[in-house]
Amino acid sequence: MKKLLLFLGVLALFTPLKVFAASDTVDDQANLLSPEERTELSKQADAINEEIKGEVFILTTNTNTEEPREFANTQLKARIGKDNNGALLLLDMNQREIYLSTSGNMIDYVTDKRRDKLLDDVEAAMRDSNYYLASTNYLSNTKEFVNDGIPGGSYRKDEKTGKITYYKSITPLEFAIGLIVALVAAIGFFISVRLRYQLKTGTYRYPYRQNAQLDLTERQDQLVNSFVTTRRIPKPSNHNGGGGGSTTNSSGGGTFGGGGRSF
């Protein structure tokens, strides 16, 4: 027992494998942020990185001429690799575009609905030319989404093929139900075997269905009343999976989510 505890203790020491912010967490090519602001944002990003076991980035540019989505996806893939967990916010000053690219589990965290909320906040700040606020809005929104978890019944919908893939997970409720069912079955089995072994249950009962015959001499089933009731079936309320889904697109072999708009 002691050994086991020790082992767990050692394990606990190593588990918070810190995902240290890469130096390019905030890549401010357009020079919109002060060094202090970058440090502060990196710190906030670190907190999220630990949660999602991936990395989030902010990239500003004033030289890009590529399509923002293409550029953001490529940049994100270059930083984390194909289909790994992560998100990147592109602030393209040249084309006056903002674009959020998500990959891995971030696609599921940032559903279309959440993405629009995030972009609303970022866009408002960008219109005021408050770049630091735009960046913190992005991070705080992301953090909030991650903390809220993936909404139940969430799905991914491929932009081109329209193929829907449901996000599979075990919700705490499902886990609790499973746990209770298993517990009841195991305890029930334990107790029933004990009772049977101690002859508390399962002793002989006269099998009257086998040993007795019934001859019916009279049998009547008389219809005395019949009526029909009607009911309007209530329309199923349109809770289409609650959180809705995330639209995904593929580029360069990887799958990305997200979206953008101009400011």
Add this chain to the structure above:
Amino acid sequence: MADALTHHCPNCGGPLTFNPSDQKFHCDYCLSIFTVEDIEKFEAKNSETPTETRSETTDSAETTSGDIDLFLCPSCGAQIVTDHTTAATYCYFCHNPVVLSGRLTGEFLPSKVLPFKIDRQKAVSDFLTWTQKKRFVPKDFFNEQQIEKMTGVYFPYWIVDAETSGNLTGKGTSLRVWIVGEIEYTETKVYQIFRKGKTKINHLTKNALKKNLQQKMVEGVQPFPIDQAVDFHTEYLSGFQAEKRDIEIKDLAEQIDHELTEYTEELLRDTVSGYTTFTPSNQSVDVEKQDNHYMLLPVWLVTYQDASNKTYYYAMNGQTGKVSGILPISNKRLGFFSVGIFAAILAIAMIVGYFL
């Protein structure tokens, strides 16, 4: 007065015992084998020069004090101490089988007896096979050396065959639901239901020995194949123990009546089918005919001692080999198995939950 007798071999005069494996009577001395008819014929012929030694128990021979009775062994003359209910036993001194035939005459004459079908050897091996099938007893709990005693006993039972008539009235409803567009229609049909019938209830078996009332294990070896019972002859008891009844049918009348009523009601209720709900409003049952038979049914009793000298008792049906008795439980084994069930069901639930 009660008589003690031993059935003797017509050839050599040695004691005869009933052998369950061929249902005949064997002499252990000259290895002769007889049927019931052979012995009856022989004993009738020799009734004047009895080979069937009877020790006519006079008042002086049978002394009753409290719960025990004394008999004289017909072979060696030693005193045999018995319970009030003992009907067949062995003499402690000369080990001859003794049937206390006086205990089984007159109103105590059993109408039938179900002879043993499983002999001692088979009983031991059947018992051991049974124990091996029990997975949650401590390991090595059962082995042949620890069987202390194996006794074949004929226990007294009341077998009731009855005819009852009953009727049942009630209300049944059946529902039909269908959907047209956005409207759901529910049709309810109410039926007045009446059933009347006669029931034959066969072989309701009731214990007739007070000693066995507390013994769930003896209860647990039922059912007995009553159909195979044969006319009673004291010969069947020789080589076994037997008990006579001490519970009369009138003591059981109320209970039997209740059971007959219950079974008839249940059977009538079974004929009401195809309804969504059924509410009985009135039912009545009359017991029209009731035949009570007093029978002796075979049970092997096993006394078993485990390593720590704790004694366990088991009963085995002498015809079917069904065993019953309180088993020790290995909490470790049962616990492990339960945890296994827990883990398996949890895993299945998680898989189902994941894909749902």
